Amino acid sequence: MLGLLHTSPVHVPVFDGLRDAGHPELELRHHVEEELLARARREGPEAVAPAVRAALLRVAEGRGGFRAGAVLCTCSTIGGVAEAVGADLGVPVVRVDxxxxxxxxxxxxxxxxxxxxxxxxxxxxxxxxxxxxxxxxxxxxxxxxxxxxxxxxxxxxxxxxxxxxxxxxxxxxxxxxxxxxxxxxxxxxxxxxxxxxxxxxxxxxxxxxxxxxxxx
The missing domain is CATH 3.40.50.1860 (Rossmann fold)
Structure with a gap:
């Protein structure tokens, strides 16, 4: 299972379509937090590191304790922060870009x-x-x-x-x-x-x- 951290809901159907076309066996679990991008634009990406940390934990653990094999961060603004935080948490994070x-x-x-x-x-x-x-x-x-x-x-x-x-x-x-x-x-x-x-x-x-x- 792959968790996805988005900062806009418009990305959900895009990645579902790409999964269907190229990775039909892959289960995706989407998590959208629009405020992460809004805050990063106001305060800078590093300022949202604690919120990104919490979001990654929610994505990785999922409902019922079902843990994702990796998390894809689809937001380029916070992607570097997500990678760094993921490394500290032991959560494999791929920044989409x-x-x-x-x-x-x-x-x-x-x-x-x-x-x-x-x-x-x-x-x-x-x-x-x-x-x-x-x-x-x-x-x-x-x-x-x-x-x-x-x-x-x-x-x-x-x-x-x-x-x-x-x-x-x-x-x-x-x-x-x-x-x-x-x-x-x-x-x-x-x-x-x-x-x-x-x-x-x-x-x-x-x-x-x-x-x-x-x-x-």
Missing amino acids: RPMAAAAVAAGSRVVVLATVASTVAPTTALVEEEARRAGRDVSVRAVVVEEAWARFEAGDSAGYAEGVARAVREVRDADAIVLAQASMAGAEALVPEVRVPVLSSPRPGLAAAAALASR
């Missing part, structure tokens, strides 16, 4: 990170740089915040949100890979087939990595 960051580093030396909330920029940039060091590659990371798209997301306009992100992708120049920093941005990936560099989103590779860990 780590496999995406590794793929971006493998694609080339110029990585552009697109985000729709500013709080995601620093954690995602640091993650790409960490994966570059791990791979022994010299990578430059440039971040762009597509702030006007987030209002669409908050209004429940998923199509408008995805198109806003897609427009930002089309405007990127001088990149070897474009990273869609938040799981919520994945819908834009299919809207930009004309873009000649990899446009990378996190849900599919993140779920695959977490499923592999949960099965060990």
Whole structure:
């Protein structure tokens, strides 16, 4: 069983669909705490570490004491905190964007990170740089915040949100890979087939990595 820690309920059907398509045998247990992202945006990701700790324990233990084999944190803003807290708790945690960051580093030396909330920029940039060091590659990371798209997301306009992100992708120049920093941005990936560099989103590779860990 894989536990998932979300900061928006919109991710639940996305990951259920990915499970059905690629990991039909995997049981998912979803846990949504929207306030974690709201607080992290106001106070910074590190400030919510105690709340993330409590949330991870709730996800890992589940109802009736049924323990998850691993937990997938689908929020890029708090993903690094979840990894660190999970290590302290002995809970295997996968941050959804780590496999995406590794793929971006493998694609080339110029990585552009697109985000729709500013709080995601620093954690995602640091993650790409960490994966570059791990791979022994010299990578430059440039971040762009597509702030006007987030209002669409908050209004429940998923199509408008995805198109806003897609427009930002089309405007990127001088990149070897474009990273869609938040799981919520994945819908834009299919809207930009004309873009000649990899446009990378996190849900599919993140779920695959977490499923592999949960099965060990």
